[in-house]
Amino acid sequence: MTDCFEMVLEVAEKETKRLSPQMVLDDEALDILRDYCEVIDELSEKFDGEVFEVKVNSDNTISICFECDEIVVLTTDEKYIQLIERAVTVGFSKSDDETLLVTLTFPSLWKSKKGE
Amino acid sequence: MFVDDEFDDLDFEDFDIEDTDLLCRDYDMDEEFLRITDFELAFLEHKIKKFEAQDLKLVPKKVRDVAVVFNIIKKIIKPKANTDVSYLLNEPFLATGSVSITSRNIIITNPQIFAKLLRIADNFEAYPLTNGNVQMNFGFNGLVEPTKYQKGDNDD
Numbered sequence: 001m002t003d004c005f006e007m008v009l010e011v012a013e014k015e016t017k018r019l020s021p022q023m024v025l026d027d028e029a030l031d032i033l034r035d036y037c038e039v040i041d042e043l044s045e046k047f048d049g050e051v052f053e054v055k056v057n058s059d060n061t062i063s064i065c066f067e068c069d070e071i072v073v074l075t076t077d078e079k080y081i082q083l084i085e086r087a088v089t090v091g092f093s094k095s096d097d098e099t100l101l102v103t104l105t106f107p108s109l110w111k112s113k114k115g116e
Numbered sequence: 117m118f119v120d121d122e123f124d125d126l127d128f129e130d131f132d133i134e135d136t137d138l139l140c141r142d143y144d145m146d147e148e149f150l151r152i153t154d155f156e157l158a159f160l161e162h163k164i165k166k167f168e169a170q171d172l173k174l175v176p177k178k179v180r181d182v183a184v185v186f187n188i189i190k191k192i193i194k195p196k197a198n199t200d201v202s203y204l205l206n207e208p209f210l211a212t213g214s215v216s217i218t219s220r221n222i223i224i225t226n227p228q229i230f231a232k233l234l235r236i237a238d239n240f241e242a243y244p245l246t247n248g249n250v251q252m253n254f255g256f257n258g259l260v261e262p263t264k265y266q267k268g269d270n271d272d
Binding site for chain 2: 069070071072073074075081082084085086087088089090091092093094095098099100102
């Protein structure tokens, strides 16, 4: 199983090259996303799923999609609720493999280069 | 679901679902999210009256929770078309209820409000359906309680 943050790093590295030199990777934002990834890994593991895709959108937000059969949570699981709270959008859809796809989109990891 | 029988005379009395100031304070949300339609009020009151005849009462706070989640989730999902939002009270058990959303692809456009709805509900589930849609359910417990002393309770 691929670690969520490993996938983020791989995608972020490519995108940072593409956006350079106008924009640079925001290390603080990346650190925050690392924490989110830990919870996403935990969530996907809890429901026997895995992180399916990480992609950068046209507005530079970053979407992390994981798939699992279903999600059933008590709403006292504050950690998961806080993860959702920090997303820009949350999506639920069905994959071709009949599984549930959950897509969490988070703010951009890039900022304008200083002075520009 | 929504339409049951003909509604009787409407009287909401201690059921404060219309008090948006109170709702805003209780649920920490802006008023725009908390408006309840007259039809929904009528439906809830109709339910309450039916239970009164069975020496049971709906717990206003819990029923209000269901109504608030039902109303707000409609405002923070897209697409609006081809998305079905419904609620059940007292099913599958008298004391339980749920708000369900089914669609091909559900996008939550305001995760901060969505998180508040999760905290209002007792549980949450999401799963794929065989018809290509996905379904999300907010579950609620404790919707009904006895109105009178029950024989066997505190007999000593």
